Amino acid sequence: MPSIPLVTLTTDFGLADPFVGVMKGVIAGIAPEARVIDLTHDVPPQDVAHAARVLADNAAFFPPGTIHLAVVDPGVGSGRRPLCLAAKGQFFVGPDNGIFSAFLPPDQAVTIAPGRLGPRPLSRTFHGRDLFAPAAARIALGDDIMELGEPTADLASIELSRATREGDLFRARVIAADRFGNLMTDLSISEVPPGRPLVIRVRGREILGLAEYYALGAPGEPIALVNSTGRLEIAVAHGSAAETLGAGPGTEVLVYLK
């Protein structure tokens, strides 16, 4: 646990409505010392896989003991279990729907028992405010997660998109476009044998080899490079690869080892 407890938030709530602010108010009421960092609130509505991938790629950049609170929760109010997990030196709080797939199996897992969070009203539609934020705040106060509920197992898991290999060919897919129109794929460069030239095909265009950085691209020409999470990325220097190629999440990207 760091000296100042750190809570991150990952939701599909957006920032136009007061949902995120209210969750922070609840945390501040229980654990006034905790710092809260927004990872993203623009997960596409109810896209659990998107949130799972954001957490998978980014949790390790936060200090040990960080509490990752994630609420993309189409099953709110139903029987899906509310979870607290300890894994990889950090904590994870959210619904049992696969959002923490990259961190399974955890070192510890409990189903949160609302009664352990004190005498709080529990709405049927906003467990981010009424259940997950209080649980994260209790961890921030130093509570052992085993105090927050009952040990649990057999957690829900989802398959995160991942490139497949057939001999010298990797079949990858675009999994996200960022604000610059850079296309992130599901191919981790760690799976590609080093030292062999690559040819990348996307939307009928052929890209030879990996560029070291964005500015190396000729204007309008797509390049491939390794992005900051270790994934293959397609970019256009001073432009948008998404627009130039008419590509987006789901677009196939073929990578040949020569």
Add this chain to the structure above:
Amino acid sequence: MPSIPLVTLTTDFGLADPFVGVMKGVIAGIAPEARVIDLTHDVPPQDVAHAARVLADNAAFFPPGTIHLAVVDPGVGSGRRPLCLAAKGQFFVGPDNGIFSAFLPPDQAVTIAPGRLGPRPLSRTFHGRDLFAPAAARIALGDDIMELGEPTADLASIELSRATREGDLFRARVIAADRFGNLMTDLSISEVPPGRPLVIRVRGREILGLAEYYALGAPGEPIALVNSTGRLEIAVAHGSAAETLGAGPGTEVLVYLK
């Protein structure tokens, strides 16, 4: 006053411009210990009633002593009074235009005297930065609000939208659609006698009874439920009620007691 003072921000400034960041800089310069939480900055431009409703619904989720700074202020620079209020164990700082209607009459109210905030320049167009942020920061430092100006009364008030009742019929209206397309109405469920079946009519569709949570709806079928602020809400599971029904703020919703 909590050990760490808490300031919330509610504005129509958006986040693309640096206005909100600058307000936080001014607060940090005066009250470095204060924590600032964004409630929302996406109030539709100059829509005081929208901001008033957001505060009415959400202030109580913040701890006692929280300072709610709200700036939706079409009259900035004119004669409208700048206010500090104490009400319901919290503080409210902003223009006298009805934005704090849900908290009237307050326990204490002062018109802020800019001269009490120290030798600061006062622009005619950005009192959020030059007047309200410094006043909120002074309260965060522990100043009594009576020190910030002169006692005042006869505060501006606006009527918040509220369903009306005619016998067994409630005439409600949609007051906001959230990011998921859920339609929040102006009917507080506390006004509806418990134990009687409800029939809800909206845009020619009929909904029988209240669902307990979102996931109970059949795909594409509108359901009604009680949302997290105690209001009647129309939703479509795994979809958008706003799109499915072609509804939005202002749409009539009729609720019959059977």
Add this chain to the structure above:
Amino acid sequence: MPSIPLVTLTTDFGLADPFVGVMKGVIAGIAPEARVIDLTHDVPPQDVAHAARVLADNAAFFPPGTIHLAVVDPGVGSGRRPLCLAAKGQFFVGPDNGIFSAFLPPDQAVTIAPGRLGPRPLSRTFHGRDLFAPAAARIALGDDIMELGEPTADLASIELSRATREGDLFRARVIAADRFGNLMTDLSISEVPPGRPLVIRVRGREILGLAEYYALGAPGEPIALVNSTGRLEIAVAHGSAAETLGAGPGTEVLVYLK
């Protein structure tokens, strides 16, 4: 240095992706006490001049010792120098591409030596996370900026848009439209001799004199006033000057002294 170190962020990363959150995580891991304030993340992609203007207009509203971290960085990964500057009692961390033009020449300037930031991986595409955030955090911890790299000079500079004068005529341009449709120009009112009546021409409309505040305008009629950063601004009370006039960044605004 304030008792609680303050870091501001100005980027073109947007808030939909987790880039900004990850930078905050890195800062929290190194300097847990530091407070981070978002100035804006909606700089148009790769628009260094826009970010330079935002910093020029707003840095002075933050307390002495504030660390301004700015990442609009089309040259990331290339040979462009990563900088830490001390100027005007504050610190500036970011790429050497003119983004800090308003603060040149600085009192001190170093090219950040990544090796001085400890054993950290350095990606080629996200120096905001791997290099600038750690450097800012080290300054927040109290490190002397001279410890972070080697002294440097001949910093890149860009010309910020600025109205020109020809006798009694100022030729100005709109440099930004805010969320309300107010049009900010590149004419600082401090350059205009006081006491002489002004006539402003924009998109074929003529505006006589300066209004004191927004609410003075007749509905639909453009007015001119001095905005909160001391610039001439064109507004429409209860409306959008950008829409009413069909104007935006680049639109010419002529100001005559009568």
